[in-house]
Amino acid sequence: MTSTDLGMPSLGTQGVPRLDPEAPAQTKKDFTSDQEVRWCPGCGDYAVLAAVQGFLPDLGLRRENIVFVSGIGCSSRFPYYLDTYGMHSIHGRAPAIATGLATTREDLSVWVVTGDGDALSIGGNHLIHALRRNVNMTILLFNNKIYGLTKGQYSPTSDVGTVTKSTPVGSVDHPFNPVSLALGAEATFVARTMDSDRAHLTQVLKAAAAHRGTALVEIYQNCPIFNDGAFQLIKDRDEGRARLAHLVDGEPVRVGEDHVVVRDGSALRVVPEATADPSDVVVHDAAAPEPTQAFALSRLDDGTMSHVPMGIFRQVDRPTYDDQVRAQVDGARAAAGGPAGDDDLQALLLGKDTWTVTG
Amino acid sequence: MSSKPTRRLDRVVIRFAGDSGDGMQLTGDRFTSDTAALGNDISTLPNFPAEIRAPQGTLPGVSSFQLHFADHDVMTPGDAPDVLVAMNPAALKANLADVPRGSTLIINTDEFTKRNLAKVGYAVSPVDDESLASWHVHSLPLTTMTVEALADYGLTRKEKERAKNMLALGLLSWLYSRPLEGTEAFLRAKFARAPEVLEANLTALRAGHAYGETTEDFAVRFEVAPAPMHAGTYRTLTGNQAMALGLVSASHRSGLPLVLGSYPITPASDVLHALSTMKRYGITTLQAEDEIAAVGMALGVSFGGGLGVTTTSGPGLALKSETIGLAVATELPLIVIDVQRGGPSTGLPTKTEQSDLLQAMHGRNGESPLAVIAAQSPTDCFDAALEAVRIATTYRTPVILLSDGYLANGSEPWPVPEVADLPDLEVEFATRPNGVDDKGEPVFHPYARDEATLARAWAIPGTAGLEHRIGGIEKADVTGHISYDPDNHDRMVRLRQAKIDRIADTVPPLEVEDPSGEAKVLVLGWGSTYGPISAATRLARAAGTPVARAHLRHLNPFPRNLGDVLRRYERVIVPEMNLGQLAMLLRARYLVDVRSHTAVRGLPFTSAELAEVLHAQALDLQEVPS
Ligand code: SF4
Numbered sequence: 001m002t003s004t005d006l007g008m009p010s011l012g013t014q015g016v017p018r019l020d021p022e023a024p025a026q027t028k029k030d031f032t033s034d035q036e037v038r039w040c041p042g043c044g045d046y047a048v049l050a051a052v053q054g055f056l057p058d059l060g061l062r063r064e065n066i067v068f069v070s071g072i073g074c075s076s077r078f079p080y081y082l083d084t085y086g087m088h089s090i091h092g093r094a095p096a097i098a099t100g101l102a103t104t105r106e107d108l109s110v111w112v113v114t115g116d117g118d119a120l121s122i123g124g125n126h127l128i129h130a131l132r133r134n135v136n137m138t139i140l141l142f143n144n145k146i147y148g149l150t151k152g153q154y155s156p157t158s159d160v161g162t163v164t165k166s167t168p169v170g171s172v173d174h175p176f177n178p179v180s181l182a183l184g185a186e187a188t189f190v191a192r193t194m195d196s197d198r199a200h201l202t203q204v205l206k207a208a209a210a211h212r213g214t215a216l217v218e219i220y221q222n223c224p225i226f227n228d229g230a231f232q233l234i235k236d237r238d239e240g241r242a243r244l245a246h247l248v249d250g251e252p253v254r255v256g257e258d259h260v261v262v263r264d265g266s267a268l269r270v271v272p273e274a275t276a277d278p279s280d281v282v283v284h285d286a287a288a289p290e291p292t293q294a295f296a297l298s299r300l301d302d303g304t305m306s307h308v309p310m311g312i313f314r315q316v317d318r319p320t321y322d323d324q325v326r327a328q329v330d331g332a333r334a335a336a337g338g339p340a341g342d343d344d345l346q347a348l349l350l351g352k353d354t355w356t357v358t359g
Numbered sequence: 360m361s362s363k364p365t366r367r368l369d370r371v372v373i374r375f376a377g378d379s380g381d382g383m384q385l386t387g388d389r390f391t392s393d394t395a396a397l398g399n400d401i402s403t404l405p406n407f408p409a410e411i412r413a414p415q416g417t418l419p420g421v422s423s424f425q426l427h428f429a430d431h432d433v434m435t436p437g438d439a440p441d442v443l444v445a446m447n448p449a450a451l452k453a454n455l456a457d458v459p460r461g462s463t464l465i466i467n468t469d470e471f472t473k474r475n476l477a478k479v480g481y482a483v484s485p486v487d488d489e490s491l492a493s494w495h496v497h498s499l500p501l502t503t504m505t506v507e508a509l510a511d512y513g514l515t516r517k518e519k520e521r522a523k524n525m526l527a528l529g530l531l532s533w534l535y536s537r538p539l540e541g542t543e544a545f546l547r548a549k550f551a552r553a554p555e556v557l558e559a560n561l562t563a564l565r566a567g568h569a570y571g572e573t574t575e576d577f578a579v580r581f582e583v584a585p586a587p588m589h590a591g592t593y594r595t596l597t598g599n600q601a602m603a604l605g606l607v608s609a610s611h612r613s614g615l616p617l618v619l620g621s622y623p624i625t626p627a628s629d630v631l632h633a634l635s636t637m638k639r640y641g642i643t644t645l646q647a648e649d650e651i652a653a654v655g656m657a658l659g660v661s662f663g664g665g666l667g668v669t670t671t672s673g674p675g676l677a678l679k680s681e682t683i684g685l686a687v688a689t690e691l692p693l694i695v696i697d698v699q700r701g702g703p704s705t706g707l708p709t710k711t712e713q714s715d716l717l718q719a720m721h722g723r724n725g726e727s728p729l730a731v732i733a734a735q736s737p738t739d740c741f742d743a744a745l746e747a748v749r750i751a752t753t754y755r756t757p758v759i760l761l762s763d764g765y766l767a768n769g770s771e772p773w774p775v776p777e778v779a780d781l782p783d784l785e786v787e788f789a790t791r792p793n794g795v796d797d798k799g800e801p802v803f804h805p806y807a808r809d810e811a812t813l814a815r816a817w818a819i820p821g822t823a824g825l826e827h828r829i830g831g832i833e834k835a836d837v838t839g840h841i842s843y844d845p846d847n848h849d850r851m852v853r854l855r856q857a858k859i860d861r862i863a864d865t866v867p868p869l870e871v872e873d874p875s876g877e878a879k880v881l882v883l884g885w886g887s888t889y890g891p892i893s894a895a896t897r898l899a900r901a902a903g904t905p906v907a908r909a910h911l912r913h914l915n916p917f918p919r920n921l922g923d924v925l926r927r928y929e930r931v932i933v934p935e936m937n938l939g940q941l942a943m944l945l946r947a948r949y950l951v952d953v954r955s956h957t958a959v960r961g962l963p964f965t966s967a968e969l970a971e972v973l974h975a976q977a978l979d980l981q982e983v984p985s
Contacts, residue, residue: 017821033828035840064823069659072831079828080841085820087662088830089655090685096620096652100659100667101820103645104618108663108820126655129648325643332638340640342778345611348640349604349775350592353541355396357588 010317012136012212015106017062026057033083044195044221045075045142051201052140053082059209061109068111069098071118074149075142075221078113092123095130095139102137103322109209110137116157117147120176124156131187133321134213138205141178141218142195146227159303164226179298179313182216183291189215190294191312195222196235200310207312213320233305245300247311252281253297255307261300268296270307286315363572364579370429371535371583372437375527376454377446377467378415379408379422382524387424388770389528393541395595395772398585399428402890404436404963405768409625409708416475421453430584434894436769438965442534444527446470446501449479460493465530467523469502497576501526508566512559522563529567536582539564591774598737598766599626601773602696603633605744606668607640612745613752613784615666618643620656622675625708626764627698630670650678654695658682661691662829664788664819666748668694673702673715676759677722683757684723687855689829690806690815692751692758696744699763701961710961711764713886714937719759720915720944726852728859730754731915733761735889738773740766743912745782752786754862755814761914763936765887765963789816789825794837803827805839813858862916869918871927873907874900880977881928883953885911885941888934888964895969902970904977914941917948925951930980932956934969 019026031053039045056066066084070076072091079086085108089097094112102110112130119127119141130139146164147153153166157178161170182190189211193204201219208215220231234240242256253261260273262280285293294313301308333339340348373390377383384405391403403426413420427437442463445451447470458464471484485491486498505523506516525546532539543561550557571577596604610617621631621644635644647653650671657667671679676697686693699715701707719731730750734743740762747760792801793816803825806815818825827839835842836850871881884892889910896908909924911917925931925945931953933942939955946953956972958964 062823064826065821067820079830083826085826086828086830087689088828088832089658090681090831093651093655093682096647096655097659097662099652100618100620100645100656101663102659103656104616104643104660104665105663105820125648126652129652325645329638329641329643333641336639340611342611345608345640346778348607348637349778351594353392353396354592354594354775355398356592357398357585357590 010212012138012208012210012215013059013061013109014212016065016109017107018060019062026063028053028057030063031056031082031084033081035080037081038077039074040225042224043074044144044223045078047195047198048140048142048201048219048221049078049081051198052205055202055205056082058206059109065107066109066111067101068113069094069101070113071115071123072149073115073118073147074223075113075115076118092118092121093126094118095123095126098137099130099133099135099321102135103325106322106326112137112139114139114141116141116143116145116155116178120156120178120181128181128185131182131185131214131216134188134318136212136214136320136322138208138211138215138217141216142221143178143218144221144223144227145230146223148223148226152226175303177298177301178216178218180295183295183298183314186291187216187314188213188316188318189312190314191216192218192220192310194220194231194235194310204312207315211315212323213318231305234308243305243308245297245307245309247284247286247297247309247313249284249286249312251284253284253309261297268300270300286312289316363577365536366579366581368581368583369431370427370433371442371581372425372427372440373442373444373531374423374425374440374454374457375444376421376423376450377444377524378449379413379420380415381422381446382521383422383424383446386524386528387426389542389545390531390537391426391595391770392545393532393537393539394426394428395593396541397537398588399583400431400433400586400588401426401428401595401771402433402436403427403770404765406962407709416447416449416470416478418449418453418479421449423450423454428583430586432586433771434897435890435963435966438967442531444531446523446527448475448481448484451485452479452481458494461495463495463497464491465497465499465527467501467527468498469500499576504566504570505563508562509559512555512562514555514559518556519559522560525560525563526567526570529564530571531567533568533571534577534580536580539568588772589774593772593774595770596738596741596773597629597768597770598734598740598762599629599698599768600633601738601740602630602734602744602762603637605741606634606694606748607637607642608741608778608781609745609748609784610641610666611778612781613666613748613786615664615752615786616641616643617666617668618645618657618660619668619670620645620647620653620660621670622647622650622653624650624672624675626700626767627670627672627675627696629767630696630698650675651682654679654682654693658686658691658693661686661693662689662820664817666694666752667692668696670696670698672698672700672708673718674705676715676718680723683729683759684725684727685831686757687723687727687729688831688834690755690855692755692817694747694751695757695759696747697759697761698767699761701959707961709764711887711963712936712959712961713761713763713888714940714959715761716885716914716937716940717943719761726856728856728915729756730758730859730862731761732758732913733886733911734766735886735910735912737766737769737771741773745784746912749782749784750862752784753814753865754812754858755817756859761886763887786817788822789818790822792824804837805829806834807837808854808858811861811864813854813861860916863913863919866913866916866918868920869909869911869924871907871909871924872896873905875905878905878907879929879980880904880932880973881907881909881924881930882932882934882973883909883911883925884934885914888936891964891966891969892934894966895964895973898966898970899973899977902974904974906973906977911941922949922951925949925953930954930976932972932976934964934972936964
């Protein structure tokens with residue numbers, strides 16, 4: 001563990017004003033804005049919105065202290081549908097805007113909503129820097145492996161060979177695996193979930209909100225219009241069961257009902273449980289100081305969705321950027337005896353090298 | 360006291376020039392401080408290469424520092440040096456053309472070796488032939504003198520040589536009757552942990568001073584009487600320092616925590632450096648991953664009710680355009696400081712230019728009006744920063760504040776203001792609903808506007824009952840809902856423009872300086888040309904040409920009387936360090952046939968050059984039948 005104890009809060013929502021326990025409990029309705037939702041029928045975004053609206057009351061935070069910042073893309077319309085504070089910003093820049101906001105306002109619960117194009121293409125730089133800084137915010141990355149809003153071009157998570165309007169004979173560029181990317185950037189919380197699994201989605205969001213630092217949640221989201229069935233293999237009840245690896249901290253990593261993940265040199269491999277040497281079986285350790293094993297798990301999916309881990313890959317404590325930035329400012333003020341008054345500013349303006357002219 | 364006769368001068372221009380590693384900037388800075396302490400008015404112009412360590416002894420590696428001090432108020436760093444200190448052949452070669460014949464050259468002959476001469480293409484040393492005959496040349500082995508003065512120190516030869524700039528400073532201090540105490544105190548602080556280096560530097564400084572006193576090479580010394588200045592406490596400031604102090608003061612006076620989002624870029628980085636030391640004043644600095652993130656962070660801060668600021672130079676402003684457009688659409692306060700440099704592209708990073716005016720005005724997609732103001736002198740950056748914050752918070756708009764490389768690094772004396780006299784910048788956030796919905800329930804309308812300013816309410820997260828969503832997509836007037844309605848868009852585009860135009864309500868009328876009242880020629884400037892234009896106007900008037908002068912702080916919107924001012928004169932001349940960007944705006948806006956005078960050499964105008972232009976225009980006017 002590299003973290004030093006700064007006596008700083010360890011819960012993601014600590015410092016955010018909570019609802020009066022006496023007050024009537026909030027409901028989904030309180031978080032639903034009066035705006036008509038305008039995604040295509042059947043879009044996976046609906047399910048995520050419903051899950052978020054349903055889960056936010058559980059946080060027990062004051063609604064006015066919750067802010068959603070989004071970029072550009074279908075999913076980035078998200079803030080308009082939530083009756084919290086929100087900013088629908090510009091393409092790719094939401095993490096930067098949220099960083100400024102979260103750093104100066106400890107009393108806000110800050111959420112970023114972004115997509116695969118927004119976060120990984122045009123905004124890739126901001127994403128990795130937010131993750132390495134560990135700003136206290138939760139990033140919901142809706143991955144539908146396609147550009148929806150611009151009507152169906154391939155995205156940085158599209159499989160090689162994806163045929164779209166801009167790649168009539170198939171895309172040739174190698175896709176990003178968002179979880180691998182986030183772990184490579186040493187994100188302190190990385191998880192993957194799916195639009196259609198409400199219970200799992202809610203569970204992961206809860207853990208993400210509780211995490212102090214940048215939490216990246218990749219949400220597999222179906223775009224029925226331009227990339228329908230992109231996740232069908234794992235959504236299909238029978239197929240999915242055999243392909244999914246639900247990560248449970250402290251438990252062996254299982255794929256389907258009868259396979260496990262074992263160490264094989266420096267890589268991981270999926271083998272039938274019956275043939276596995278129990279000492280080789282990988283036990284999930286989300287809090288491992290090094291992201292190495294989590295990264296290896298993220299590589300289990302080679303793009304064919306044969307083995308797809310879901311859940312929390314990594315969850316470690318590291319001092320957050322915003323806590324430390326505020327601590328420096330607060331520390332400097334405290335050392336000088338409190339906030340600067342007129343006299344203090346006057347002293348600064350005068351500096352150390354003055355001369356006086358008498359009239 | 361000196362045994363030599365002292366001659367009084369009214370003004371002196373000195374240029375220290377040497378290799379980048381020779382410490383010329385420090386030497387110039389110290390001379391400036393000691394001179395300021397004597398009560399002279401001063402203006403300075405540092406000039407250094409973009410390369411951090413250009414090859415030693417070459418022309419690209421020359422670094423110089425010019426200062427102009429006088430017994431009267433000084434407008435510019437001076438057109439031409441009276442004294443050039445050249446620490447090596449490259450410094451001589453690079454600067455000699457600027458030094459009028461008859462002026463003084465102080466040359467460090469130790470560096471005039473065959474090898475160094477060859478590096479800059481001198482076949483024969485100019486010190487040895489007749490080529491410098493029309494200057495007063497003092498050929499001194501400054502390096503050897505330094506090493507000899509430090510004979511008793513246990514330092515390496517290289518370390519001893521390094522103190523040669525202090526020897527030169529000591530000599531110049533003697534020559535112009537400057538005290539050494541200020542520099543001695545500075546050295547003590549700087550080398551507190553290296554006593555031997557400290558002693559060596561002090562010894563070299565004093566040796567230079569003593570040399571002036573004893574050598575026959577210098578028969579007279581000079582003095583420059585203090586300039587009459589208003590009573591008060593003064594310090595010297597560079598433009599970047601003044602900018603930082605202005606921002607801190609604005610934060611203090613507005614009660615808003617200031618957060619700077621910035622990405623390092625020449626010549627703006629010193630504002631970031633300065634603000635990063637001011638945490639005690641509640642200042643937060645975030646060094647972003649790029650220019651776009653830097654302005655994004657600042658905008659996030661503004662959304663949260665802080666004072667979001669970003670600092671940059673031309674290339675960075677280009678990258679920030681889209682986010683600034685978002686600030687225009689979301690109508691949030693945002694301070695964007697552009698310390699302009701030579702362009703296009705990377706251009707001349709360490710040189711000055713005024714060529715971002717049109718970028719500031721128009722460098723965004725769509726109809727995207729915002730406020731643009733400019734600082735006119737190094738210490739004016741302080742006032743300009745306060746004004747930028749006033750406009751941004753009052754009108755909820757991004758403000759682009761234009762400085763430039765000349766202002767950023769140049770310095771001048773500054774009468775330190777009283778904090779209580781600074782403008783009151785207090786802001787009010789929205790606290791309660793400002794409208795009713797269809798059912799008559801109170802609601803918050805994010806795009807309802809103040810009648811006078813047309814500013815929308817600034818309701819910050821954490822305020823119960825005012826939850827709302829803003830964004831870059833077009834919003835319905837008043838309610839702020841997404842709207843694709845053609846008429847609404849037309850209305851919103853015009854409202855955003857009208858709001859910026861309204862700023863002129865609080866902009867003072869443009870003042871014209873025309874002492875004779877007879878001028879037919881008006882010279883109008885903006886930004887850092889203030890000094891050269893003012894000096895040129897004086898020269899022209901002294902030569903019998905009446906000239907009126909005015910200078911713009913507000914570039915968007917313009918002061919309301921600008922059109923009347925322009926029309927009052929038979930000829931309007933606009934000097935700019937670009938190809939006529941303000942002139943173009945004025946012509947378009949007022950249909951006045953302004954004459955552009957432009958130069959883009961990476962250097963400020965000289966006052967002589969501008970005086971000549973004023974003269975020629977006045978003459979031309981006499982010849983044109985009106
Ligand atoms: S295009 Fe796809 S992602 Fe976008 S709203 Fe429609 S279904 Fe959803």
